[in-house]
Amino acid sequence: MAEINIRNVRKSYGRTQILHGVDLDFKSGEFVVILGPSGCGKSTLLRMIAGLEEISAGEISIDGTVVNDLEPRDRGCSMVFQNYALYPHMNVAANIGYALKVAGVPRAERDRRITETARIVGLEEMLDRKPAQLSGGQRQRVAMGRAIIREPKVFLFDEPLSNLDAKLRVQMRVEIRRLHKRLSATSVFVTHDQVEAMTLADKLIVMNKGHVEQVGTPLEIYHRPRTRFVGTFIGSPAMNFFDSTIAPGGNFVLLDGIQMAIDPALGRDNAGSTVSVGIRPEHCRLVKAGTANSVPATVDFVEELGSGRNVHVDIDGTIFAVGGDEAPFFETGATVGLQLPSEHIHLFSRDTGLRLDDAPALKHNTNQSTVAA
Numbered sequence: 001m002a003e004i005n006i007r008n009v010r011k012s013y014g015r016t017q018i019l020h021g022v023d024l025d026f027k028s029g030e031f032v033v034i035l036g037p038s039g040c041g042k043s044t045l046l047r048m049i050a051g052l053e054e055i056s057a058g059e060i061s062i063d064g065t066v067v068n069d070l071e072p073r074d075r076g077c078s079m080v081f082q083n084y085a086l087y088p089h090m091n092v093a094a095n096i097g098y099a100l101k102v103a104g105v106p107r108a109e110r111d112r113r114i115t116e117t118a119r120i121v122g123l124e125e126m127l128d129r130k131p132a133q134l135s136g137g138q139r140q141r142v143a144m145g146r147a148i149i150r151e152p153k154v155f156l157f158d159e160p161l162s163n164l165d166a167k168l169r170v171q172m173r174v175e176i177r178r179l180h181k182r183l184s185a186t187s188v189f190v191t192h193d194q195v196e197a198m199t200l201a202d203k204l205i206v207m208n209k210g211h212v213e214q215v216g217t218p219l220e221i222y223h224r225p226r227t228r229f230v231g232t233f234i235g236s237p238a239m240n241f242f243d244s245t246i247a248p249g250g251n252f253v254l255l256d257g258i259q260m261a262i263d264p265a266l267g268r269d270n271a272g273s274t275v276s277v278g279i280r281p282e283h284c285r286l287v288k289a290g291t292a293n294s295v296p297a298t299v300d301f302v303e304e305l306g307s308g309r310n311v312h313v314d315i316d317g318t319i320f321a322v323g324g325d326e327a328p329f330f331e332t333g334a335t336v337g338l339q340l341p342s343e344h345i346h347l348f349s350r351d352t353g354l355r356l357d358d359a360p361a362l363k364h365n366t367n368q369s370t371v372a373a
Helices: 042-050 092-102 107-120 136-148 166-183 194-200 218-223 228-233 264-269
Strands: 004-013 016-026 031-035 057-062 077-080 154-158 186-191 203-208 211-216 240-245 252-255 258-261 274-279 285-288 295-304 309-315 318-322 335-339 346-349
Touching: 004 042, 016 042, 016 211, 031 042, 031 194, 042 057, 042 077, 042 154, 042 186, 077 136, 092 107, 092 136, 107 136, 136 166, 154 166, 166 194, 186 194, 194 218, 203 218, 203 228, 211 218, 211 228, 228 240, 228 274, 228 346, 240 252, 240 318, 252 274, 309 335
Parallel strands: 031 186, 031 203, 077 154, 154 186
Antiparallel strands: 004 016, 004 057, 203 211, 240 274, 252 258, 274 346, 285 335, 295 309, 295 335, 309 318
C-alpha cells in the first residue's frame, strides 16, 4: 500500500492549460475514483501519477517519495487501460507474465505467480488462449492480471469498463472492488460514469475543466453538492434547477408565482440574492392538479423503468424530473401539481455556482410546511 500526495499540480500543452493547480491526498489502501466529463483532465492526472505524462508544475509523491522525475517502472504503479493493450500473438499466460519475463524473474517463479494471478482473476482454464479467443470481460481480466502480478503499491485504472456491455460492467465493478479488498492496494480509478463512481469509491473526486470541484464520500457529494455543477453531474436524472431571488425577508423563493419556503437563517444572510434553486427528482412530489401549495405543471413524458418511473413535467418551459419507486403514474399531457419539500431544497449562488450553506437546507426547520402559504 502507498499514500499519494499531489501538490499544486499543473499541466499545459503550449499555452493551453489542462490542470489548474490540483491538490489531493489519497490514503494508503483507499479506493479513489476521479469522476468528470470528457476533457476535464482526469485521465491526464492519472497518467501523470503513472509517469506517462510530464508534470508542468507542482509535485507528486508516492509513499513519501517525490516521483516527478522517476521513470514509470520505478514508481510502484500498475495501470489498466481502456483498450486492454494485450499482445495479440501471446496467450493469456504470456500476457500476464510478460513484465516478470522482462525483469528476468526465473521461469519456475514466473509460472507460479502466473498460476496464482490467473486464479485470482478467474482465468485458470484460459491460460493457453489468445486474446482474440476471449470475450471483452475476459480480456479485461487479463489486463488486471498483468497489473496484479507486478505486486504494485498503486493500481491505476483508466476507464477500464467503458468498452464492455452493461451487464459485464456491473459484473466487473463487483470483481474490481473485490480484488481491491483482497489485495489492500491503493487504487485510483478514472471514469465519466457516475454509477461506477458511486458504487466503487471510498473517496470520490469530481473534476471539471481542470479543477477539482469537490472531494468526499459518494453519499456526501450526492446529498451535499458543493457546486451547481456537482449537483447537475451527480445523479440520474440530474438535479432539477430553477433561478429565483430570495425574498427580502429571506424566508422564501418564487417558482411560477408560488412561494417556496427556505431556511430562514440562510435566507436572511442572503436576502435579495439571485440564486439557483436545486432539488433532486426523488425529492419532488407529484399531486393532483389544484392541490394546495403545489405549482401547476404539465406531464411532458414518462420513463418507465420497471422498478419505478421518471415523470418529466413542464412548468412554463422549465422541465422538472420527478423520480423514484413511489412516483405516481400520470398520462402524457395531463395537468398535475408539483410540490418541492423545503427540507430538500439546495441553494447555490447564481454568479459563482457555489453552495450557499455548509449543511443541508432547512436544518433548523425540517418540520415546516412544503410551501409557504
